[in-house]
Amino acid sequence: MAEDTSSHKMVTTNHRRSRTKFTEDQLKILINTFNQKPYPGYATKQKLALEINTEESRIQIWFQNRRARQRFQKRPEPETLDSSQIHGDQPGVEFQSREARRCRTAYSTSQLHTLIKAFAKNPYPGIDSREELAKEIGVPESRVQIWFQNRRSRLFLQRKREPVASLEQEEQNKIPEGPQ
DNA sequence: CATCTAACCTATTCAAGGC
């Protein structure tokens, strides 16, 4: 909703999603949750999303960034680090392991076909393309983004192992495509 | 322009589900 209908910049893809501006209240809740649980599971993130009226994927990104920032800041200790109680979980906090992650998405053959086809055209789709794709195959946009990330990573991996053969692979992956 | 940080990336690891 509240679409600003295409200024004059052409809708053509490849822009990133517009930057989210969290309110003070939202940040308060996020930070508070982070201090208690820097690694929230899916259920917690969903609940947070509902509570502060934001997408779950934005919350996931926020926690990622927050952890990175905290790691970076927390580094005033160039001291020899041994002889401490390393890798012991605090006694008292019985390991309730980590919270459950999101359920694995099971893509159908036709969904995969659509994704692969899109990947061949553009392995780095912007927010508009991702959303369109998501709508087309009926999954959240965040799943589409993750799928592309995994796909790219594994393509790189494959290229490292098989420096030459991957080119043929690419040719094969091209699916004859009508104009849209 | 400097700083901050959301968005995004690769590389790697965890783990669900199929064979």
Place this chain on the structure above:
DNA sequence: GCCTTGAATAGGTTAGATG
């Protein structure tokens, strides 16, 4: 049991907002 692959992680980069 192993393999494929979606989900999560660490760690780094890009870019939008703001002083």
